[in-house]
Amino acid sequence: MSQVERFETTEQYLEFVAEEQNRDLDLVRREYRR
């Protein structure tokens, strides 16, 4: 079954990714903005 997550802001999405992948939020932010 597919999962859908909706994020109103990029920041919310990045926080989700950091938490799900157990990564540092700043690193995820940097990767996103690179």
Add this chain to the structure above:
Amino acid sequence: MPCPKCDDVPFLGEYTRDFVLTRYHVDAGEPSEYRVESKIETVLWIDGDIYRVEPLTNEDPDAVRDSIDGLLQDEDFEEISNTLPDNLPQAYDEDAYLSRHLPEALRTTLEDIASKHGLTPRSVLLLGFVESKNQVLGKADSTLVQYIKTRDSLADSLDKEGGVIPRIQREFVAHLLLATALIEELTAEAVFREIYREEHRLWKNKRRINHLSQQQRITILKENGIISDPLESKISRVKELRDSLVHDPRRRTAMDGKRDPQWIDDKLVEIDEAVAGILDLTGKTAARLIAENGPTAYVDEKCVDALKAARRHWKEQHAHAFSRVEDATLVEVGNLRWDIHLGSMGNRNITEGVDFDELPDDEDEATTDEILFFETLMEFLQSCEDFLVRRIERDLERANLDRQDFTVLCLQCASENSYEETAELLCSTVGYVQRKENVLAWRSSNFEKEELGELPRPEEPVAPVSRDQ
């Protein structure tokens, strides 16, 4: 993009005429967009939100783009999006809410086309939902944008030519035809939404309403107290003008040399008022009505969100200009409050967040830096208003109530609005507002209650319609 600084809308500015439709209405007419992004993983951007759809996250973004392009050409997809709603209430699971609108036969089709295009059924539903929102007339329909373009072009020609030359006459008649078509379709939508509500989805009802004449539709709206007398008169006058110019070629010819620019100017404004009124009545301008007339606490909360979003955007996109505001000691960006005036390119009246004592009273005494600061601040506030609209639009989409019901609820939650004032804002009647108020509280979900607090109810129930009526 909800930011006037990023926009390229050359045909809109400050008008010398009393046009009602502004830049805000063009924004409301912009289609919802979606795109595929793959900075960390593959996600869908839909209407400014990020959707993370598993298992698309691991797909090659180009392959997903190709799949979506293929899907958009698919007739079965069109059929699915035609049956989907244009809102996603928070009270429901979004997948269940969307799929419940699909007839049984289309559920199998959904599975089939998702598999055919390498997408998930949920992503197909989401994309169908965007298409469905884009089909709502006056939201993304190009007619509204086209209408404003022809209006502005006519006004511009009148100013340049200084008289009513034959080209202007032809353009005026074309503009009038466009306006009447827009009004007629919106009137049909008002009947769909207010009288038939959910049943308008039934094919026989769609056919029935589409076969009614414009006068019959107006009569239904009038008999049910949905349309106000002033709006009905404005719409009728536009229709009479259209009929007089289109049905009788001799009278059309009679425009030659006998109509002065002022006559066309007045008619342009009258037509504009009729179109604006029917847009208000059909919930198209809901976000504007709420932002400008909604309950203070609710609008304040949305302003805080809008300020945050605008600040983020300006820091990323207009950093140099924004530093003039951000670095100024006399302004507290997070506390800014002002009289909201959506769509206007003019200055805003700031009520909080700026220490005006530090600025000279007279513009002539201001330094170049001070003038630049003030101009940038005004641009920033215009940008905030665009984010504010987007924020309220999001609530309109999440509410359990439809757009117009949510608007009535918001307007009635503002203690300063009487029944008469709410009715006037909606171009409707007091009876309409009262009938809605009788049922809105129990139709509201927790979302409405959390957003708006205590919902209004008549202290002493008022009979909305007397027996005589």
